[in-house]
Amino acid sequence: MENSISGDDYIYQSGFGNHFSSEAIAGALPVHQNSPLICPFGLYAEQISGTSFTTPRSHNLFSWLYRIKPSVTHEPFKLRVPSNRKILSEFNDSNSSTNPTQLRWKPADIPDLPTDFIDGLSTVCGSGSSFMRHGYAIHMYTANKSMDNCAFCNADGDFLIVPQQGRLFITTECGKLKVSPGDIAIIPQGFRFNVDLPDGPSRGYVAEIFGTHFQLPDLGSIGANGLASPRDFLVPTAWFEDKSYPGYTIVQKFGGELFTAVQDFSPFNVVAWHGNYVPYKYDLSKFCPYNTVLYDHGDPSINTVLTAPTDKPGVALLDFVIFPPRWLVAEHTFRPPYYHRNCMSEFMGLIHGNYEAKVDGFLPGGASLHNCMTPHGPDTKSYEATIARGNDVGPHKITDTMAFMFESSLIPRISRSALESPFLDHDYYQCWIGLKSHFASS
Numbered sequence: 403m404e405n406s407i408s409g410d411d412y413i414y415q416s417g418f419g420n421h422f423s424s425e426a427i428a429g430a431l432p433v434h435q436n437s438p439l440i441c442p443f444g445l446y447a448e449q450i451s452g453t454s455f456t457t458p459r460s461h462n463l464f465s466w467l468y469r470i471k472p473s474v475t476h477e478p479f480k481l482r483v484p485s486n487r488k489i490l491s492e493f494n495d496s497n498s499s500t501n502p503t504q505l506r507w508k509p510a511d512i513p514d515l516p517t518d519f520i521d522g523l524s525t526v527c528g529s530g531s532s533f534m535r536h537g538y539a540i541h542m543y544t545a546n547k548s549m550d551n552c553a554f555c556n557a558d559g560d561f562l563i564v565p566q567q568g569r570l571f572i573t574t575e576c577g578k579l580k581v582s583p584g585d586i587a588i589i590p591q592g593f594r595f596n597v598d599l600p601d602g603p604s605r606g607y608v609a610e611i612f613g614t615h616f617q618l619p620d621l622g623s624i625g626a627n628g629l630a631s632p633r634d635f636l637v638p639t640a641w642f643e644d645k646s647y648p649g650y651t652i653v654q655k656f657g658g659e660l661f662t663a664v665q666d667f668s669p670f671n672v673v674a675w676h677g678n679y680v681p682y683k684y685d686l687s688k689f690c691p692y693n694t695v696l697y698d699h700g701d702p703s704i705n706t707v708l709t710a711p712t713d714k715p716g717v718a719l720l721d722f723v724i725f726p727p728r729w730l731v732a733e734h735t736f737r738p739p740y741y742h743r744n745c746m747s748e749f750m751g752l753i754h755g756n757y758e759a760k761v762d763g764f765l766p767g768g769a770s771l772h773n774c775m776t777p778h779g780p781d782t783k784s785y786e787a788t789i790a791r792g793n794d795v796g797p798h799k800i801t802d803t804m805a806f807m808f809e810s811s812l813i814p815r816i817s818r819s820a821l822e823s824p825f826l827d828h829d830y831y832q833c834w835i836g837l838k839s840h841f842a843s844s
């Protein structure tokens with residue numbers, strides 16, 4: 403691949419789970435070995451692992467980075483003051499509550515004060531613990547300024563970032579990712595990255611998973627093709643800067659706390675790398691939805707983009723599911739989502755447009771949480787409108803919509819800041835109160 407220092411910095415390699423290689427300078431990757439006595443161009447070899455060394459090969463994740471200075475070259479980590487106390491990585495009585503009520507949040511305002519991606523992160527809910535390597539956290543962010551002279555490193559888990567407003571130009575140790583609303587980005591545990599906000603005001607959602615990584619769902623009887631195609635996942639190409647940066651700060655999230663370490667050079671000094679442990683992005687409009695073509699409503703699992711598994715087959719730590727534009731064709735069928743209570747817990751967000759189960763109140767940038775076994779479904783207005791349209795509706799395409807769900811088998815606790823948020827919609831329950839009995843026994 404061409405060096406990206408001049409010209410377009412955003413050159414990608416494609417494929418999910420490949421073992422990639424990338425050189426910003428031809429010849430920078432050692433040939434036939436990972437740790438030569440002296441690496442090409444005098445670079446340092448450094449490995450980053452995403453799984454234990456002995457994880458079976460099918461799931462083993464690691465990359466080799468060839469860099470100008472190794473990432474260890476920094477002053478000691480110190481607890482950052484002030485830390486961002488709104489970020490949680492374990493969930494207990496002291497920081498969060500259980501709550502079976504249907505919860506919904508209006509879109510949060512973008513702050514007036516200068517706020518970067520790190521300071522703008524706030525945990526909504528989650529379960530388990532980053533220390534125990536099992537669990538997840540759902541955060542949201544609002545930000546208005548680029549990260550300046552600093553890089554973020556999350557030692558706790560992988561980030562799946564869903565921008566809703568404003569593009570994110572993310573520089574990683576493997577290269578650069580341009581992520582627009584409608585795209586998602588995955589930054590695996592441990593990678594250093596910087597988020598630049600070219601559009602200013604930005605808002606979005608983050609699912610963080612502890613102890614495992616995202617994979618493509620099995621397709622079962624769908625066959626070999628469909629849903630998210632491996633070739634549509636884009637991985638950066640090597641990009642580096644050989645610059646001294648006095649006071650450059652690494653902000654390391656470790657056990658939910660933020661630590662800082664100062665160094666005098668850019669962490670984006672990787673001239674070449676190879677491996678399968680990589681940041682990547684995916685454009686949700688590339689998703690190829692499958693669905694019912696005759697009658698009834700398919701379960702939302704049919705729209706799974708990525709899944710983070712547990713040890714139990716078919717039971718996800720966290721599924722990332724989307725509700726994209728698509729044709730609805732089912733006959734004599736209530737086409738919106740059915741009423742239901744789910745043993746899994748459902749956090750939903752809306753990237754743009756409207757969601758088919760809610761006529762109003764669920765807005766782009768907002769969120770809802772329907773916890774384990776909490777009843778939910780279409781609001782009164784969407785139920786009545788669907789019934790009023792009757793049976794004879796024919797094929798209909800729903801457009802201008804992109805809702806998504808983070809669905810987990812672990813029951814989330816809700817953070818204090820989310821429950822005390824001025825954006826919490828205290829009247830959410832009202833959207834179902836008007837559902838009338840249509841029962842007629844004769």
Ligand SMILES: O=C(O)Cc1cc(O)ccc1O
Nearest residue numbers: 701702738739740748759778
């Ligand atoms: O609750 C929701 O809106 C998400 C959802 C959508 C759907 O089509 C079926 C089940 C489900 O949980």
Ligand SMILES: [Fe+2]
Nearest residue numbers: 744748772778
């Ligand atoms: Fe649901």
